Amino acid sequence: MSDLNKLSLAEARDALRNGDVTSVELTEACLKAIDAADVLNAFVHKTPEIALERAKAADERIKAGDAPAMCGLPIGIKDLFCTKGVPSQAASKILDGFKPEYESTVSQQLADAGAVMLGKLNMDEFAMGSSNETSVYGNVVNPWRRGNDDAQLTPGGSSGGSASAVAADLCLAATGTDTGGSIRQPAAFTGITGIKPTYGRCSRWGIVAFASSLDQAGPMTKNVRDAAIMLEAMCGHDPKDSTSAELAVPNFEAMLTGDIKGKKIGIPKEYRMDGMPAEIENLWADGAEMLRDAGAEIVDISLPHTKYALPAYYVIAPAEASSNLARYDGVRYGRRAQLAQGDGITEMYEKTRAEGFGHEVQRRVMVGTYVLSAGFYDAYYNRARKVRTLIKKDFEDVFAAGVDAILTPATPSAAFGLGEMTEADPVQMYLNDVFTVTVNLAGLPGISVPAGLDGQGLPLGLQLIGRPWEEGDLLNTAYALENAAGFVAKPGKWW
Template identity: 75%
Template structure:
């Protein structure tokens, strides 16, 4: 049974239809694997009863013929997505015991396609973090370990539970969200594929908001083909989300021909940051060589405002977070602090938020409130928005020159140990997003593809940035990189 959980979505889809096994069999295998991997702390809650019911219905649908691609496939759902009647806390104590009475649009579409929910996945609190250490459930441990070192490693963040669960073969795919790299960075750290679609491609309705102009849901899977299958099911116009694009959803899987002859790939000189490890530089160069060998033209490009992206992001994202998180007040849902006699509504707000929010969330709320305050709005927030416009124009200028995609490293390093940055300046942690935040600021699609291992046996990823709404083309180029790299490494089971 354990071998079932190691399959790709594409293989499982075909074998389910061939009758080699049932969705019930596959679902039980995933539930068993998830229960046996409690050491990783990837799941916040398992939904065994819901999964078995969905699997039974999926099997009936497959027997009837014409079932969608995801029918019968067990998935994990990041705790940021509201699933009706299932604990959905965004990994925060302020939402303890919250049971949504509605379904997020993305998960509703997955269930309509016949997918099976085996549980909710751990994450950084309110998606604020790059190491999955800010969760109220405790940190997630990566299934990977350094050679000769058994210290637990971060799976990345904020979608760390999603990354760990897919890499450890606990589910066949998972949902993630990406505000500044929270799908692509953990995917790179754990040797899987993570796709951040164009802003507006997937509905944000029913997903707990961090920074509304940056957040975007996407798939985390073992292969590019699996991501293409899953993205098609997740994407689509939603009238309940005013930022959702009313555009047709392509058949992303059908676009995976691997033929990229004549494609023009850009290498931005600004991404050669000072102090970049030699291994990151080497895998970037090897990625460029793979694309050349596949028939693409690789050219140097310039994105001149890149150096301002990280500071602009860490003004805009906290500003939007401070507004979005103002709704958690202890009155309508979630945690409510106990009050003493004579305490008023202000005491309730202050005590509930002090008890409910973690340190990193409080830090970002305070930064956001500061940059939006009278006297500082123009100096910080407005200026950051102007920088964002310049960053977007940089990409537009490059694409106007005929560039089809941009190749960069996904992260500035391989995964680090849990607690390794605990005493560091928070800015050191924020630097993990240095290669990814520009994509969110410009609203572009991006994908992280595993491309090799470092000297200690840990995965390293390459990032491809696509043209807006051209995820199909971007995924085809990623498919070519995946095919050329031949990455097939898996973590050795220690949990």
């Protein structure tokens, strides 16, 4: 079999079970593709020795007939997941040289299931960004291009390395994390599938924290079936994470029937933004039509507090970040600044944090510290928490009225060029999260499915939002949408 790295998880799993291919062959094909794609800057810590060792072990396990679905499948791990003995920097200078002595629960579960780690993937520093331009490793490049234009495009953020690697067939799938859209937005920008599960479905233990009440890990894959396969391996109760849900994990793949007859799909009127590009508007209408043709009932709904979601998110997330990032001080691990004669502990903290954190992280830490400070706590942070409760209630009311899933655009545009959104106006960048942050604030599951191309040949995604803990049902609706959209486009290989 040629082009083994282009297989989906399901195809590779079946080929492994049938004896058509070995995990070592699959892994070698991916390692070769990774080495030939350095220009994309997706993989930042390659681990070929670990990969081949795990691949050999997986082949033995498959031969013995004791192999879960993920066994032998080569994947990439976002640099936010701690991986034992392998640099885990969260794409920040302040964690330079940090090699954890432990494994994150999610990456351990994938390893236990026999998945093969190819290496660590680039991302925005501490997962703060929508374009993968805040990384200490440099920008990730989207494998897609606009027509014949060779301008480099963003793969989205913060899981940009994961998205770029999956879209360019450097790995069969990858882990991502989503705090305000960081799985779904890059998935939409690169023409792949990305699901953020319900808050608490995947353990956060061993994942470098950005905003603890919003962060959630999830898979980034080539299609919906692969997302179901990988999500099942990543989920499960973890006593080390107090927010992890003690719920049985269903067989998500078995729930993919494609039958959505009688399902109620809500279209929220508040997501019709001023100035939304016609292509996004049309894709959204087409998506609703596809679901209607598949037998679903399309209903108009209202989520009245949507307009407050972005401001509430950009108060809550930086507040939690400023608290979480206080632990990076150069004392116990990571980078420590060079000190001058006579410098004390305070100067060490100041210099280490000033040179260790990038501008975007500094900006958010300062915003977060401000909204938590005496005199502003009630005016900003507490008010944002109240707004969050109202946003959650909007969704609860809609689901209580019988709606099964909600269809929205995934992003307000297709991928933009690297450097096109200047640092002079960070708010422009923050507006990229307009369709995704509500899902994190409400703790709901959301999935981005590629559904079409824009006029310049770039992928566009649609988002489905589901009821809490009903990822199986959400994946099935996404599966029906994927089948109707028939999206099979791939980026032309230029790297």
